[in-house]
Amino acid sequence: MKKKALLLLLSVAISMGSFAGCTTSTGKGDKNPQTQEIKFDEEKSADLVVVGGGAAGMSAALEAVESGAEKVIILEATSKTGGSLNFTSGSMSAAETIVQEEDGIEDTLESFVEDIMKTGSDFGGKPNREMVEMFVKEDKDAFQWLWDNGLSEYELLKDAEGKRAVFAPEHALYSIPRTYKAQPKDKANYKSPTHEILDKMIAEESKIEIEYLTKATDLIANDKGQVMSVCGENIQSGKVTRYNSEKGIIVATGGYSANHKLMAEYTEHGGSYLAGGPAGADGNGLLMMQKVGGALHDDDVMGYIPTFPMGLQGKDDPTTGIIASTYTWKTGGIVVNKEGERFVNETEANPSIREVALEEQPEAVQFDIFTDKILEDLRAKKAAGMYDMRFGAEGAPGKHVLYEADSLEELAEMIEVPVEKLQATVDSYNASVEAGGTDEFGRSYDENYNAFKLANNKIEGEKYYAVRLHALCVMTLGGIETNTDLQVLDAEGTAIPGLYAAGEVIGGVWGKFVSGGTGVMGPVVFGRLAARNAMATEPAEGYTVKPAENMLDADLFVKDKTSSNEFDMSKELKDGKYEATVDGQEGPMTVNVTIADGKISEVVVGENKETEAIASGAIKDIPAKIVETNSVEVDSVSGATLTSERIKKAVVQCLTEAAK
Numbered sequence: 001m002k003k004k005a006l007l008l009l010l011s012v013a014i015s016m017g018s019f020a021g022c023t024t025s026t027g028k029g030d031k032n033p034q035t036q037e038i039k040f041d042e043e044k045s046a047d048l049v050v051v052g053g054g055a056a057g058m059s060a061a062l063e064a065v066e067s068g069a070e071k072v073i074i075l076e077a078t079s080k081t082g083g084s085l086n087f088t089s090g091s092m093s094a095a096e097t098i099v100q101e102e103d104g105i106e107d108t109l110e111s112f113v114e115d116i117m118k119t120g121s122d123f124g125g126k127p128n129r130e131m132v133e134m135f136v137k138e139d140k141d142a143f144q145w146l147w148d149n150g151l152s153e154y155e156l157l158k159d160a161e162g163k164r165a166v167f168a169p170e171h172a173l174y175s176i177p178r179t180y181k182a183q184p185k186d187k188a189n190y191k192s193p194t195h196e197i198l199d200k201m202i203a204e205e206s207k208i209e210i211e212y213l214t215k216a217t218d219l220i221a222n223d224k225g226q227v228m229s230v231c232g233e234n235i236q237s238g239k240v241t242r243y244n245s246e247k248g249i250i251v252a253t254g255g256y257s258a259n260h261k262l263m264a265e266y267t268e269h270g271g272s273y274l275a276g277g278p279a280g281a282d283g284n285g286l287l288m289m290q291k292v293g294g295a296l297h298d299d300d301v302m303g304y305i306p307t308f309p310m311g312l313q314g315k316d317d318p319t320t321g322i323i324a325s326t327y328t329w330k331t332g333g334i335v336v337n338k339e340g341e342r343f344v345n346e347t348e349a350n351p352s353i354r355e356v357a358l359e360e361q362p363e364a365v366q367f368d369i370f371t372d373k374i375l376e377d378l379r380a381k382k383a384a385g386m387y388d389m390r391f392g393a394e395g396a397p398g399k400h401v402l403y404e405a406d407s408l409e410e411l412a413e414m415i416e417v418p419v420e421k422l423q424a425t426v427d428s429y430n431a432s433v434e435a436g437g438t439d440e441f442g443r444s445y446d447e448n449y450n451a452f453k454l455a456n457n458k459i460e461g462e463k464y465y466a467v468r469l470h471a472l473c474v475m476t477l478g479g480i481e482t483n484t485d486l487q488v489l490d491a492e493g494t495a496i497p498g499l500y501a502a503g504e505v506i507g508g509v510w511g512k513f514v515s516g517g518t519g520v521m522g523p524v525v526f527g528r529l530a531a532r533n534a535m536a537t538e539p540a541e542g543y544t545v546k547p548a549e550n551m552l553d554a555d556l557f558v559k560d561k562t563s564s565n566e567f568d569m570s571k572e573l574k575d576g577k578y579e580a581t582v583d584g585q586e587g588p589m590t591v592n593v594t595i596a597d598g599k600i601s602e603v604v605v606g607e608n609k610e611t612e613a614i615a616s617g618a619i620k621d622i623p624a625k626i627v628e629t630n631s632v633e634v635d636s637v638s639g640a641t642l643t644s645e646r647i648k649k650a651v652v653q654c655l656t657e658a659a660k
Contacts, residue, residue, distance in 0.1 A: 040231065040242040046073040046209075048534060049230055049245040051216040051285065052252035054083020055520060056503025058198040059142075059527035060250050061208045067535035072208045073243055075232045077215040077280050079617035079637065081202070082195045083254055084504070085520070086614050087277050087474065090192025091168055092180045093517025094143035095136065099156065099180060103163040107176045112136045116518065119172045120511020122352040125304065127511030134484055135509070135518070138525045143180075146524070150197045157181040169451065170308075171516035172350060179517050188612045194520050214241070216285075219249060219292045219499065225543035227292055227499040248498040248534040251488070252527060253285025254278065255476035255504040257305070260319060261556045263473065266303035269364040274311040274321030276474040279641045284557055285505050286480055290548040292499065293490040295481045297507040302478035304512045309335075309351075309358040309366065311472025312390060312398050315583050316645050321472050324390035324398055326368045328465075331377040332457025333370035334429055337361040340412065340422035342429065345441040347452040352513050355471070364471035367415055369426070371461030381454040391467060395587045401468040411464040430458040475519055479507030485537070486530035491548060497539035502530040565648035567632050573598050573658040580653035582646050585610045591650035595658050599630050603651060615643035622647045 047069035050057045053076035061072045080086070095112035113129070113136050120127030143151075156164035159177070168179040184190035190199075202208050213235045220229035220242070229244045256262045258281040263270030275281070286296060296302060312324035329335060329346035337343055343366075344357035358366055378384045384392070391398040405411035408426060412419040432439040433456055436446060445456050480501050482488055487495035503523035510518060578593045587609035594602035603623035610619065618640035625634040632651050636644030 040240040042239065042241045043244065044073065044241055045244040045246070046071040047246045048072045048248065048250065048531065049243045050074045050250045050252060050531075051230060052076065052083065052254060052503070052505075053078075053081040053210060054252060054254060054503060054523060055085055055194060055198065056252035056505075056523035056527035056530075057081075057083070057250070058202055059524045060252060060502055060531040062198070062201055062205065063528040063531040064247075064535055065205055065207045067532055069247070069535060070207055074208065074210045075214045075216050075230070075243065076210055076212050077235065078278075078640075079212050079621075080614075081199055081210065082190075082192070084277050084281070084475065085190075085192040085195035086611075088192055088519065089181065089183075090194045090520050091170075091517045092143065092146075092194065092520050093168075093174070093178050093515065094139045094180070094521060095176075095178050096140050097143050097165070097178070097180075098147060100165045100178065103165050105163065105165050105177060107165075107178055109136050109140065111176055112139075112174075112178065115174045115176075116510065116515045119352070119513050119515045122172075122350075122511075122513050123356055125512025126301075126508075128509050130484060131509045134529070135522060135525050138529060139521050142521060142525045142528060145528075146194065146197055149201055151182070151193065154182040154185070154193050168516040170351070172352060172513070174516065189616075191611070192520065194524065211241075211243075216251075216253070216288060219251075219288055221292060221498075221545040224497075224539075224541040225545055226497040226539040226541065227545065228539070245498070248500055248537075248539060250486075250500045250502055250527070250530050250534060251285050251289055251480075251505055252501070252503045252523070252530075253288075253505050254281045255479065256283030256286065257281045257473045257476050259283045259556065262552070263305055263476070265556065266299055266478070267305050267359070269359060269361075269471070270305060270473075272363045272365070272470070273305070273307055273359075273473040274313055274470045275319060276308070276311065276321055276323065276472045281476075281504075282557065282559075283552075285501075287552050287554075287557060289480050289488055289499065289501065290551050292545050293496055293548050294488045294499070294501075295491045295548060296550070296552075297478050297481055301508045304477035304507075304510075305473055306352075306475065306477065306513050307355050307359055307364070307471035307473050309354045309469070309471060311470040313401060313468070313470055314642060315397070315400050316649065317642055320642060321470060322397070323472060323474075324386065324469070326370065326387045326391065326467050327383055328368055328370035328374050328378055328387065330383055330453060331381060331455040332374045332433070332459070333368055334425070334459065335366045335368055336417065336422065336425055337367075338363065338365055338417060340417035340419075341425055342441060345443040347443055349450075349452050355513075358471050366469050367417070368465075368467040368469060369411075369422075369459060370465050371457070371459060372463040372465075373461040374457045374459075375465070377455045377457060383454060397583075397586060398467065400583075403466040403468075405464045406462075408459070408464050411466055415466045415468065426459045430460065433458050475504055475514065477507065477510050477512070477514060479505050481508065482506055485533040486526060487533070487537075491550075494543070495540070496545070497541070497543050500530040500534050502526040565632050565645060565652050567652045567655045569631055571655075571659040573600075573655065574660075576658065578654035578657050579606075580650040580657075582650045582653070584608050584646055585615070585642070589646050589650065591647055591654065593651055593654035593658075600627050600651075600655075603627055603647075605647060610643050610646075615640050618643040618647060626651055
């Protein structure tokens with residue numbers, strides 16, 4: 001496993017904040033990077049400053065006020081709150097809850113702890129029992145806190161027995177139903193009810209201020225060795241502000257699931273994983289904390305990058321994806337790698353086994369192979385909901401990875417896998433179905449059916465199908481080291497005065513795999529705890545702030561240009577109105593462009609099926625930027641990169657038409 005190391009040569013004077021400004025590395029991967037002083041335009045102060053407006057950051061801000069803060073500032077790099085909550089339905093989990101009590105379900109905190117430890121220990125994972133126990137204990141109160149602040153008004157999904165505490169099959173099952181699923185009330189702006197509730201609570205709290213489109217770049221220590229300030233740059237205006245805190249800084253910037261370079265440092269095929277979370281999950285918060293001495297967990301823990309074996313690659317950006325599965329293996333389908341070979345028991349109940357198996361395949365790619373008969377049975381068993389939504393329906397987002405053929409040989413050629421190998425794989429599989437026993441992967445072909453096996457079928461029929469899927473990463477489990485007070489630690493295990501971390505940016509809590517619902521409740525819990533501890537703790541004095549010795553290479557955080565939406569604006573454009581339609585998030589997007597006096601005078605995004613909660617900023621800002629600059633070469637809106645690129649793509653098509 002490769003691991004680059006880079007020591008940023010920051011002077012002690014700069015580290016100790018002996019000037020009125022912020023610092024940034026100019027190295028960009030240079031082995032001898034220097035630092036430069038950035039003069040700030042403004043200075044603001046608060047009792048507590050929180051970096052990141054996701055679940056952890058919002059929960060921290062609210063808890064800080066409950067703990068006595070008169071003013072809290074949240075720095076949010078995008079145009080809206082929520083972070084990863086904008087990309088998940090937001091299942092929650094907790095034990096000994098009011099819901100379980102009302103449903104007549106007996107649960108214990110001890111059982112919850114052991115279930116998390118068991119899941120996280122799969123494949124050699126090492127969850128932190130002390131942190132898990134702390135989470136489970138606080139989680140009970142955090143769930144009640146959400147319940148009292150509005151969750152009780154939401155209708156929770158019920159199981160077959162009508163109970164609202166349910167099992168969640170998308171993760172390893174708990175020993176007791178303790179997962180809670182609800183839909184947001186404002187579905188146009190929220191995917192998660194937790195996000196909706198936290199947003200409402202913050203909107204009603206005048207002591208919390210959110211600085212949107214403000215990216216934290218550097219932490220600053222004072223002459224007492226306390227990290228009590230952070231430098232923030234407004235993404236639109238370039239205005240630089242120094243934010244000072246009386247009690248400390250909480251970094252809640254999320255993980256590194258959108259940084260393919262960083263994931264590739266720690267996992268064999270990490271560079272090929274699709275990013276299924278926010279574009280801002282780039283790991284920059286880790287580098288920022290390293291600059292003042294924050295210690296990362298070791299390479300093994302940094303390699304705890306769980307995936308879903310069901311990533312639908314984006315048509316506009318092939319590095320991103322959404323959750324999608326055909327589930328055709330439930331009624332007889334198989335999955336093969338790029339060599340046309342099976343590699344796992346497709347009906348395995350433990351998702352961790354299927355996840356790791358795909359991660360080990362070339363480019364972390366699989367093809368679901370099935371036939372018309374298998375698809376017919378899937379629909380008959382009422383298990384084709386995901387297939388129809390992602391692949392079968394008109395305008396479905398997965399049409400570009402769905403292949404249909406009249407023969408297996410033709411299908412193999414279409415998906416570019418060796419014909420002979422795929423034929424041999426199917427022949428072997430069909431023989432196993434006929435034999436009715438158990439094959440070499442542990443897949444059984446008896447008539448004992450369950451949720452993962454609804455029917456037995458051979459790969460044969462009038463039509464043959466394949467769907468290309470990838471390993472999809474929505475969160476990372478490595479990160480910065482903290483103690484149980486959520487104080488960031490240096491390499492010697494000493495707490496850096498004033499510096500706290502919460503949420504996904506913390507590493508080494510869950511082990512190698514996350515348990516259901518902890519991806520939402522973990523940030524809520526640790527955000528609250530970090531704020532509570534920061535408000536109650538007087539930062540130590542006399543600490544010497546210095547960069548970590550194993551700094552991540554700055555090159556890992558330089559984004560490669562992915563946009564191909566360029567147009568030569570020196571071309572003569574014919575006045576008129578033009579329209580273009582491009583593929584969107586859940587359907588087509590239409591954009592209208594008006595050319596007047598040879599320039600772009602108006603851009604209007606018309607009918608579209610973008611996720612409003614994520615795309616609204618891009619739909620508003622990108623057209624205005626294009627008109628203002630008379631160019632499509634404008635920066636995408638942070639957190640809405642895909643929508644931004646779609647708008648630019650449509651404008652390029654209109655300009656191309658106008659130039660004819």
